[in-house]
Amino acid sequence: MRPLNTPFFYISAIVAAAAALVAVLFSDISWDNFPQMALFIVLIVVASFLIIQDPSGGVVSSTGTLFYVVLYVFNPITALVIVALGYSIGNTLPRSWVTWRTFFNGAQMGLSVFLGGLAYGKLGGNTAAGTIASQLIPAFAGALIHQVANNFFIAFLISKLRNLRFFRTWMNFIRELLWSNLLSVPTAILIAILYVRVHHAFVLMFLLSLPFQRWALRLYLEKRNTYARIVEHLVRAGEMSLPGSGGHAQRVANLASAIGRRLGLAERDVEAVGYAALLHDIGMIGMDDQIISKEAESDPKPLVEAHVRLGAEIVGDLGRTDLAEMVLHHHAPYIRDRASKPEAWVQPSIGARILALSEEVDSRLHGLFPYQDPAPLESIRRRLEEGLRGSDFDPQVVDAFLTMVREREHAPFELGDAEVIPAEG
Amino acid sequence: MRRELTIQIFYLIAAGLAIGAAFVGQPSLIALRPHWLVVLLLLAGLAFWFEIPIEPYGSLNLSPVVVLVTTSGYGLSSGLLVAALAPMTRLLIRRLIGSPPIAIGRILVTGGEAALALWIGFRMSSLVVSTESQGQLVSLMSLSGVTLAATFMLIAIRVALEESISFRRLLRPLARRVIPHFLAMMAAMPIVWLTYALLGPLGIVLSMVVMVETYYPWKLLGEQRDLFLKSLQMFSNAVDVKDPYTAHHSKRVAQYAVRLARLLGAPEDEVNRIRIGALMHDIGKIAVPGNIIRKPAKLTDDEMALMKRHVGAGASLIEGLEILEDSRDIIQSHHENYDGTGYPAKLAGAEIPLGSRIVFVADAYDALTTDRPYRKGKTRSEAVAILTANAGSQFDPSVVEALKTILGKDY
Numbered sequence: 095m096r097p098l099n100t101p102f103f104y105i106s107a108i109v110a111a112a113a114a115l116v117a118v119l120f121s122d123i124s125w126d127n128f129p130q131m132a133l134f135i136v137l138i139v140v141a142s143f144l145i146i147q148d149p150s151g152g153v154v155s156s157t158g159t160l161f162y163v164v165l166y167v168f169n170p171i172t173a174l175v176i177v178a179l180g181y182s183i184g185n186t187l188p189r190s191w192v193t194w195r196t197f198f199n200g201a202q203m204g205l206s207v208f209l210g211g212l213a214y215g216k217l218g219g220n221t222a223a224g225t226i227a228s229q230l231i232p233a234f235a236g237a238l239i240h241q242v243a244n245n246f247f248i249a250f251l252i253s254k255l256r257n258l259r260f261f262r263t264w265m266n267f268i269r270e271l272l273w274s275n276l277l278s279v280p281t282a283i284l285i286a287i288l289y290v291r292v293h294h295a296f297v298l299m300f301l302l303s304l305p306f307q308r309w310a311l312r313l314y315l316e317k318r319n320t321y322a323r324i325v326e327h328l329v330r331a332g333e334m335s336l337p338g339s340g341g342h343a344q345r346v347a348n349l350a351s352a353i354g355r356r357l358g359l360a361e362r363d364v365e366a367v368g369y370a371a372l373l374h375d376i377g378m379i380g381m382d383d384q385i386i387s388k389e390a391e392s393d394p395k396p397l398v399e400a401h402v403r404l405g406a407e408i409v410g411d412l413g414r415t416d417l418a419e420m421v422l423h424h425h426a427p428y429i430r431d432r433a434s435k436p437e438a439w440v441q442p443s444i445g446a447r448i449l450a451l452s453e454e455v456d457s458r459l460h461g462l463f464p465y466q467d468p469a470p471l472e473s474i475r476r477r478l479e480e481g482l483r484g485s486d487f488d489p490q491v492v493d494a495f496l497t498m499v500r501e502r503e504h505a506p507f508e509l510g511d512a513e514v515i516p517a518e519g
Numbered sequence: 520m521r522r523e524l525t526i527q528i529f530y531l532i533a534a535g536l537a538i539g540a541a542f543v544g545q546p547s548l549i550a551l552r553p554h555w556l557v558v559l560l561l562l563a564g565l566a567f568w569f570e571i572p573i574e575p576y577g578s579l580n581l582s583p584v585v586v587l588v589t590t591s592g593y594g595l596s597s598g599l600l601v602a603a604l605a606p607m608t609r610l611l612i613r614r615l616i617g618s619p620p621i622a623i624g625r626i627l628v629t630g631g632e633a634a635l636a637l638w639i640g641f642r643m644s645s646l647v648v649s650t651e652s653q654g655q656l657v658s659l660m661s662l663s664g665v666t667l668a669a670t671f672m673l674i675a676i677r678v679a680l681e682e683s684i685s686f687r688r689l690l691r692p693l694a695r696r697v698i699p700h701f702l703a704m705m706a707a708m709p710i711v712w713l714t715y716a717l718l719g720p721l722g723i724v725l726s727m728v729v730m731v732e733t734y735y736p737w738k739l740l741g742e743q744r745d746l747f748l749k750s751l752q753m754f755s756n757a758v759d760v761k762d763p764y765t766a767h768h769s770k771r772v773a774q775y776a777v778r779l780a781r782l783l784g785a786p787e788d789e790v791n792r793i794r795i796g797a798l799m800h801d802i803g804k805i806a807v808p809g810n811i812i813r814k815p816a817k818l819t820d821d822e823m824a825l826m827k828r829h830v831g832a833g834a835s836l837i838e839g840l841e842i843l844e845d846s847r848d849i850i851q852s853h854h855e856n857y858d859g860t861g862y863p864a865k866l867a868g869a870e871i872p873l874g875s876r877i878v879f880v881a882d883a884y885d886a887l888t889t890d891r892p893y894r895k896g897k898t899r900s901e902a903v904a905i906l907t908a909n910a911g912s913q914f915d916p917s918v919v920e921a922l923k924t925i926l927g928k929d930y
Contacts, residue, residue: 226718226719226721226722226725227721274735277728277731277732277735278732280725280726280728280729280732281728281729281732283725284714284725284726284729287717287718288713288714288717291717292713292717299710303733306703306733307733307736310734310736310737310740311736313736313740314736314739314740314743317740317743317744317747318743320841320842321743321744321746321747321750323840323841324747324840324841324842324843325747325750327840328754328802328836331802331805331836332754332757332805334805334806373753376753376754376757377757377760379757379758379760379761379805380757380758380759380760380761380763380809381809382761382808382809383808383809383810384809404760408753408756408757408760409753411749411752411753411756412746412749412750412753413749414746
């Protein structure tokens with residue numbers, strides 16, 4: 095990785111802040127509880143080893159629940175020490191050693207837990223006594239603060255490293271992880287209360303549920319890959335009956351997903367755009383002989399309109415209205431610039447706008463229906479920059495695409511294959 | 520339709536009797552304070568959101584956990600109330616958030632089934648465990664064990680009736696899908712009980728959320744499988760619309776084929792293979808131009824040859840694909856006549872895979888009964904008469920007989 099100045103100072107500042115907190119509040123650390131601290135450090139390390147690929151992209155480790163337990167059981171500075179040590183060790187052992195990553199991960203996670211613990215205590219959270227109802231608000235608030243802080247630390251670094259807009263990246267992280275995090279709060283409350291009030295052994299309950307979850311997730315991921323392979327194969331088979339379009343759907347899907355990621359869409363939405371892109375020409379299978387007919391060559395518009403409608407209808411069978419909508423609008427600019435009444439136009443979703451541009455680019459590039467001759471990338475780019483941007487296509491989608499094209503000229507760029515720094519979930 | 524109604528009435532009466540029996544001679548009736556009853560009802564209703572599909576037999580959910588702990592803590596009548604009313608709560612919640620409603624008959628059967636299972640479970644486990652241990656962990660465990668076993672049997676009976684599968688044949692595949700989840704619920708029970716004992720009804724709420732979190736990947740898995748099956752259906756439909764009059768033809772053929780296969784005693788794994796084969800039987804028509812498929816007049820020899828290629832094209836299209844490949848022979852041979860005059864390999868009789876013979880009949884029946892631009896679709900009885908006339912030559916007679924059974928008296 096290229097050494098960049100802002101990230102370097104940022105990482106140093108985070109690590110220094112964590113170190114300073116430990117130094118100032120050193121006397122508050124409950125060293126007499128050292129065996130318990132060690133127990134949790136070991137647990138966090140073990141849980142970090144059992145990383146699972148997240149179904150919606152990225153990585154899930156089950157450490158999140160443990161962080162909440164630590165935050166409810168120990169005082170803030172003790173929690174910081176436990177989590178910083180556990181997380182940096184657990185994150186480093188199974189992967190290669192990268193100095194800045196080890197220190198940064200430990201420090202930022204420690205700080206997040208510290209802030210969460212502070213909020214928990216200030217709101218009257220008390221795991222040892224207090225009724226369960228009075229624990230709920232502090233517990234959820236503590237978890238929320240922890241997540242927001244953690245997302246902030248990570249989003250700032252990622253936005254600097256990848257030239258993304260910081261605020262949007264941050265908000266996307268929060269949105270994406272919020273529900274699964276809040277869902278794990280009750281587990282954490284339960285484990286914390288049982289741990290403190292009944293027996294320390296209850297923390298092992300957490301370890302017991304881990305293999306069960308991992309098994310289901312692995313099964314899910316295997317199945318998902320199998321299903322995806324089959325669908326991709328069927329799409330390719332469907333293209334056989336249409337001249338010259340072999341691989342078109344897959345290319346459009348790759349491009350659309352890459353643009354979606356670049357725009358910072360949530361992973362679930364990126365997946366939806368990719369799936370809609372894969373299926374966008376499915377209406378053409380039933381119209382194969384009409385597409386290659388003489389009439390289609392002289393006036394393709396009726397067929398363009400018919401195949402998006404038929405495609406949307408067929409995709410509608412999936413029971414996913416979002417996918418059907420994207421398929422319906424994937425030729426929107428093409429149909430619209432000939433339509434007489436622009437006010438009759440319904441604003442398509444962001445996914446449909448991404449799909450429309452991806453479709454346009456690939457069809458022009460390869461001279462596919464409704465265009466006839468392949469055009470070089472340069473002329474497509476000029477057209478987008480001059481006329482089409484804004485009038486026919488969503489400017490932010492066009493900009494994202496043009497940026498990607500520019501980057502590709504500087505360095506070979508694998509579409510949709512960027513390294514992900516694990517955001518904690 | 521009539522069968523479904525009978526089942527619903529049966530469950531209603533049985534559940535009503537069970538609930539009535541539970542309340543007789545219990546002056547205190549419900550030990551649970553009303554607001555907690557509402558909370559637990561809501562919780563059990565929400566537990567339905569968490570459906571674990573046990574395809575093709577419907578789905579399980581986590582509401583038994585709420586029902587069982589409620590029964591253990593507050594007595595049989597409270598538990599029965601929660602069990603019977605939870606599906607109603609679910610209906611209410613769905614209405615509030617604007618989800619599509621569920622048929623009221625389904626709701627009644629679900630509630631009746633749960634109440635009936637609980638009643639059986641309670642009576643039988645009180646034979647084993649003394650009443651003094653009421654509210655103790657041991658009584659909860661025995662109650663849960665027997666109730667879940669009763670639930671399993673009731674599901675099996677209902678599915679066997681609804682899908683006309685023999686009960687004995689159903690037990691094994693159903694057990695394989697259901698029992699792991701029931702065991703997981705049993706394993707979670709002590710923890711739910713402990714939190715309940717420690718924290719009161721709120722403990723049940725808390726531990727239910729924990730269970731949902733642990734189970735979340737299963738829900739994802741189910742949704743993924745559902746999307747996949749629908750995607751297959753979508754692809755076959757994309758090919759079917761080469762002739763607009765045959766839209767959703769494959770979907771209907773698959774429905775007939777599954778019922779025929781079960782009636783003919785195919786094991787459930789084979790039924791699944793036949794389901795996919797029936798769904799994809801015409802996928803090879805991707806390679807046949809639409810104007811030939813749509814041609815109203817008789818095809819020329821050349822066109823016929825092109826048309827006949829679709830079976831081989833379909834079979835080679837799914838070659839090497841997991842899941843679909845298992846149905847390859849069904850697609851390959853679904854135009855083989857019973858007397859050996861069909862195509863592509865001129866197989867005869869039992870040489871033709873059972874799945875192909877079934878798909879052939881289902882395919883023909885659906886094609887005959889569908890309207891075409893140049894002719895009206897045949898009525899059921901006309902179609903059956905044509906199939907019967909060709910049984911033995913074109914079609915397997917036993918499959919045609921099975922089709923008559925499925926169509927019932929009114930064909």
